[in-house]
Amino acid sequence: MNVINCLPLITKNSFRNRRRSALTIGSLMVSLCLLVLLMAMYKVLFYGGEQTPAQAVRILMRHKVSLAQPLPLAYEGKIRQVPGVKAVSLRQWFGGTYRDARDTRNFFPRFGARPRDLFIAYPEYEIPEEQKQAFERERTGCVASKHLAEKFGWQPGERITLVGDIFPITLELKLVGIFDEPNKFDILFFNWDYLRDSLKAAGTFDLDFTSQYLVLADSPDNVSRVVKTIDDMFDNSPFPTKTESELAFVLSFVGFLGNLKLFLLAIGGAVTFTILLVSANTLSMSVRERIREVGVLKTLGFTPGTIFGILLGEGAMIAIIGGALGCAMAQGFCVMLRNAPIPIQQLKAMNVTPLIFAISLLIALLVGLISAMVPAAGAARRPILDSLRHTG
């Protein structure tokens, strides 16, 4: 008799002790959900989320040493001449505080940018035409992403005050537009000229630099060549540059979270091992209770091989159900994360991709099979008479 024909028996046996099966599936579900989330996080943090066509050609350029060091404005003309460069824009980080800095909810990235080419650099930002024009027209105007505006309940016309720390000035901004940002990031842009004028008025220094240049390549294939040309061009200048694709730029911040790679791997290993233990424990308990029954099956003509197969099948079935439920639960968490106020915005791109789904089901299957191996082999090998005589 082959194992496939025993499928109804496997299903029935898997749920004969409903409470135990439910608890085991529950335990596997929670653990596998965690494992899936770790995988999704690993993917987003070390390989990045899905790249949109706009991101694929966007290049960020900053000072080689750090973001805190400036690049001269004179670089713009030189970058424009690099073959493969379609457009150049810039943005200046303005740290500062909004309302009360002690509440981390009040932190969001704010940049000075040029209204005329901001939306060329970010074609995926959707903004009504009249709001875009208002941003170009009004010197103290600013635009915010929809997610950010919703967080604070801002409407166009809202007055936003930013007290500077890197720059010793206070900006009095007026919200003139709200744009749709596909990743639901929090971000605000204000007029770069306003920053420059305010600094001049305060008599501090002339803003003849920027913290970042945004460079658009004419095609994704040219990105690596443009990056190399720019970095080579400025390598021996007093302001050497580090130019990289937007994706690489975002990923470079992951190092700030500490040695996360090792953390994720270690925790993932611990979780997998725990699942293995839970599953093995359940199966050995279940097999122990059925020693006599296995003896009866053998007298009915079931071969040791079939019995081994049936028990492995039980392990696999419970583990696969746990794994599938775990994936569903993880996806639920990912959806929740998308709208949550989390400081690491990249995590909003977390998703249970088909590959992650397949890997986790495979892990579940392997866990089920491996954990069933020892008890199943024991039951299959036990002599019939011995099994029938067993009490307990």
Next chain:
Amino acid sequence: MAIPIAYNLRNLVVRKTTTVMTAVGIGLTVAVLVADLALVEGLRTAFKATGHPLQLVVMRKGSNAELNSTVTLEAFQILKAEPRLAVNEAREPMASPETLTIVNLPSVDSPAGMNLTVRAMSQVGVEMRGAKIKQGRWFQSGQREIVVGKSVAKRYPNAQPGKLVRFGRGEWEVVGVFDAGESTFNGEIWGELNQIGADFNRQDTVSSVLVRATDAASLQGLKNSLNDDRRLGVEAMPEREYYELQTSSGAPLQIFGLLVAVIMAVGSSFAAMNTMYAAVARRAKEIGTLRVLGFSRGSILLSFLIESLLLALIGGVFGCLLALPINGVTTGIGSFATFSEIAFDFRVSPSGMLAGIIFALVVGVIGGLFPAGSAARKEILTALREI
């Protein structure tokens, strides 16, 4: 009357495979928690050990980090004349003008490069931090020389004595390794103010000034007088407080670790529950017998709960032992206040381990309560009849 605990212990030994598997599962959960707490504790220890109680960090008003701050040398000259400043053996006032910058070097953890703080300072600054040279010598005046903290030397293959590090307008020779106790200064690179300042065109300004008051009584007065002096335009903050604020850099990793531990605990509770239900099912006859002998339902409930707690305790202890080897391992975490790496050692503290054990016991209670309840509810006759 209570059922002896030896009964529970023996039961755990009889079912040793199940016991071990369940306990190891709980242990791994506890290990994740203890490791997470060790990270937080290590970071806190490093920041607590940083800063002298009588010292103030002076920055431009409105700046909350030295990197964003500028103080003019003119202001420094006014500040230096302040009578409440302590003096060193050479009768110089203890006020150290310092300029901060950042270099990017490949580390063992991130070969792509991590940012490190470079602190350009005078000899007084070194003295005020009580750092000692561990290997090589201090930087010399007028030379393009730097010294690195011991954590930097441990984790950055390029920042070793004798090697050259490139930043500013050229190369700098690493001439020594310093030891600044347990403080976060171990993760910094130090060099001479005039040399480094010249490379960054900062001859007439510095990032911050570190000052020391003569005694605790004059500290507040010194702070107020600096903050109120309009010519200076500065804000003085106790050095201790300045560094303690930066402990929050570990928050994302801390929250992440806690979440993982809690999710794992839910899984472990289910597993423990499974094990305990099986124990109750196997011992139905025994439970009946115990009831016949006169043990109350309460004693039965308590006995199974204790057994579950014992099981969890074994797991908890195992988890603590598992997490113990990370004690003293040096790691780094990025700070958005300084845009550079803070180095610190993991610290598995007794309180962290206690938290791990308590966590395990909570898992034990959750896992044992329902099975123990079902054991206590069993009717004597049906229990005795069960096989």
